[in-house]
Amino acid sequence: MKQLLKPTRRSFVAAALAAASLPMLAACGSAPASAKGNFRIRKTEAQWRRELTRGQFQILREAGTERAFSHPLNKEKRKGVYSCAGCSNRLYSSAHKYESGTGWPAFYKAIDSGAVGTSVDYKIGYPRTEVHCADCGGHLGHIFGDGPKPTGKRHCINGLAMDFTPA
Numbered sequence: 001m002k003q004l005l006k007p008t009r010r011s012f013v014a015a016a017l018a019a020a021s022l023p024m025l026a027a028c029g030s031a032p033a034s035a036k037g038n039f040r041i042r043k044t045e046a047q048w049r050r051e052l053t054r055g056q057f058q059i060l061r062e063a064g065t066e067r068a069f070s071h072p073l074n075k076e077k078r079k080g081v082y083s084c085a086g087c088s089n090r091l092y093s094s095a096h097k098y099e100s101g102t103g104w105p106a107f108y109k110a111i112d113s114g115a116v117g118t119s120v121d122y123k124i125g126y127p128r129t130e131v132h133c134a135d136c137g138g139h140l141g142h143i144f145g146d147g148p149k150p151t152g153k154r155h156c157i158n159g160l161a162m163d164f165t166p167a
């Protein structure tokens with residue numbers, strides 16, 4: 001009896017472990033939205049490494065996060081347009097930027113409906129809305145539900161992911 005039960009129990013445990021590790025695989029698969037999907041602009045990892053600074057690459061292509069309060073665009077108050085540091089796609093406008101106090105540039109919406117795309121990211125163990133450039137898939141940051149009116153959204157964006165052009 002004991003011999004018969006053992007393998008069954010083992011395979012149950014194995015199945016449970018496999019199921020439990022699925023979200024982790026999605027999280028650690030170093031395949032943020034940037035790597036998936038059919039983006040208009042696609043480049044090899046080597047090309048991106050050549051064109052981006054190390055910091056930009058870590059954010060845009062590896063879904064990293066810069067240190068809070070570390071990027072000058074956090075404090076940028078001039079009028080202008082924020083575009084993708086990877087492909088120059090226009091992402092955000094100064095008209096929608098606000099001071100969130102979190103240490104990263106924050107916007108309550110993108111510059112237009114086609115500028116950014118979103119996905120779900122489990123990187124830190126619970127689901128968050130990841131936001132990326134709609135043209136090249138470069139990771140920008142996350143969208144949270146604690147933003148100001150009229151959208152109530154906070155696009156929390158890494159300064160390294162963007163280039164600012166004053167109006």
Ligand SMILES: [Zn+2]
Binds near residue numbers: 085086087088137138
């Ligand atoms: Zn882009």
